[in-house]
Amino acid sequence: MLWLLTAPWVIAAPATISFTPPPQTSYTVPVSFELNVTSSDGMQGSSVETIHGVKILRNEQVAATGLRGIKFLESGLAPGTYTYYAQATAISIYRDEERQRTLRTQPFTITVNPPPPLYNEAEFVSQSFPDGVVTMYSGQTLAMSVQMRNTGTTTWSSSRAYSLGTLNPQDNTYWGMGRVGLPHDVAPGQSVTFNMTLTAPVVSSRMINYNVQWRMVQDGVEWFGQTSPNRYAYVSPVPAGTIHAEPNPCELIASATSCGTTVSWTANTAGSELWRSRIDGSGATRLIGVPQGDSRLNVADITEAGSRIEVRGDNRVLASIDVYARRPPPVITGNIDGLTADKSVLIGWACASTRQTPVDVHLYAGGPRARPERCSSALTPPIKPARRGLSHRARSTAVTSASLSRSATKCVRSIRAV
Structure with a gap:
């Protein structure tokens, strides 16, 4: 007879299986999680024991099978309660006789909840706006951006009237717009950046305070989610x-x-x-x-x-x-006062203002008025008298502005024609 001798300090262990449950015990549709089953051979007495036919059972129904182990992605479950355990067969040979043993893990339960109703939700992520006190003139522009994250269960799209709207007060158009459109559709969990250019409003007084604040809106449905931190700018008229x-x-x-x-x-x-x-x-x-x-x-x-x-x-x-x-242009005025009582002498006067040089004044008796370009010439001969008894001779008197008062209304100098 052949005896199998083993060292006294060696302890034989039977074959085993291990089932690792998912990290959560409750999920919401749509659900997806991974299940893992591993096994190890062992000794059953003096016989080697091996693992065969590994199974994962869900509510007593086989969900997955494997030879010695299983890695299974569970998905597509409807709402409900699901109990899982793993099962395998351990086979050993003792004296030419096959022996089988069924191994089974402890069960665990997963609850799958129905999906929540569709709802809108948004989380503010960031915005670009100058720090400190911001001052602008009417019509001046300022570029800024706002980033929001979709934390709801709906997909934001322009076709469904989603956009970024102005607040404080709601729906104001102070900055040249009341809405900023989506650059693309935004699925739940995704973020979107809105870029806009603010145009300062027209004001008539200096340093008028205007708020800059935003929030997501589905027009015709609701405003929702977090608001951007309120900022403001002081607006003044264009300097004029x-x-x-x-x-x-x-x-x-x-x-x-x-x-x-x-x-x-x-x-x-x-x-x-x-x-x-x-x-x-x-x-x-x-x-x-x-x-x-x-x-x-x-x-x-x-x-x-x-x-x-x-x-x-x-x-x-x-x-x-x-x-x-x-200097005002020279003003030369004059007048013919008339004949003396005996009608032998013609008397007149002349006045020149704002003039520093002598002025030649000529008095002509009879005939048409002399041409302007000849009026200043002292050599111009008298024009033939139109009346009898008047002499062809004339005497002129020169006066200067230096001797005249600007306030005088009449500068009299006798100019006699005899």
Whole structure:
């Protein structure tokens, strides 16, 4: 007889199977999870025991089979309760006799829940908007983006009226839009980035506060999900101003080389400054700075070369005007007063203003009026009298503006024709 001897410290172990359950015990349709069965051979007494015919049973029905192990992806289950266990056959030979043993794992139960009704939900992810205090002018643009994640069970699509809408207040169009369309469909779990360009609203006062906030909306159904953090910007009118000068040009008196004008201006900026430069813009100097509103300033030393006056605000030129000085054109007036009582002498007068050089004045008796280009010539002979008794001779008297007053209404000098 042949005896099988084993060392006393060796302990023989029978064959085994192991069934690893999924990580959860409850799932919601649609469901999918993996089941794994492994096995190992062993010893049954002095006989080798091997594993055969591994099975996974679901509610007492075979769901999967394998020779020595199984890796099975469970899916497509309807709502309900499902009990699983694994089963295999262990075979050994003892004295030429086959022996079988059924191995079975502990059962476990999986619950499959019905799917929830379709619902909208959104999670705010991020947005791009300048940090700190944001100031803008009416009509100025600002690019920004908002990212949202679909955490509901519906797919967002433009065909189903999903979009990003304005809040605070809801549906406002302050920034030139009330909705931002989807760039593509967004399935549950996916994220989407909305890109938009904000256009600052038209305002008439400075530093008006406008909010910038967004939320998902399905038009005709509901607003839903998280809102973006509220941001805001201060909007002011586009910097503008007006400027006037009176008189312009100013008139130079007598021998003066400069005169003055009164400059008045308006500006819609927080404050304004008046600057003066040459006509070509060089040599600019600041004259005055004033708060917001209408202002007025007397500006002296205006010359015939001129000066440029500018209104500045918010670091830009809002309006400008070129001012000049000028000498008024000479005015020469006169009159023929008539004949003396004996009708032997013709008497008249002449006056010249704003003129620094002598003026030749000629008095002609009879005939048509002399041509203009000949009136200034002292050599022009008298025109033949139209009446009898008047002499062909005439005497002229020269006067200068230096001897005349600008306020005088009549500068009398006797001019006698005899």
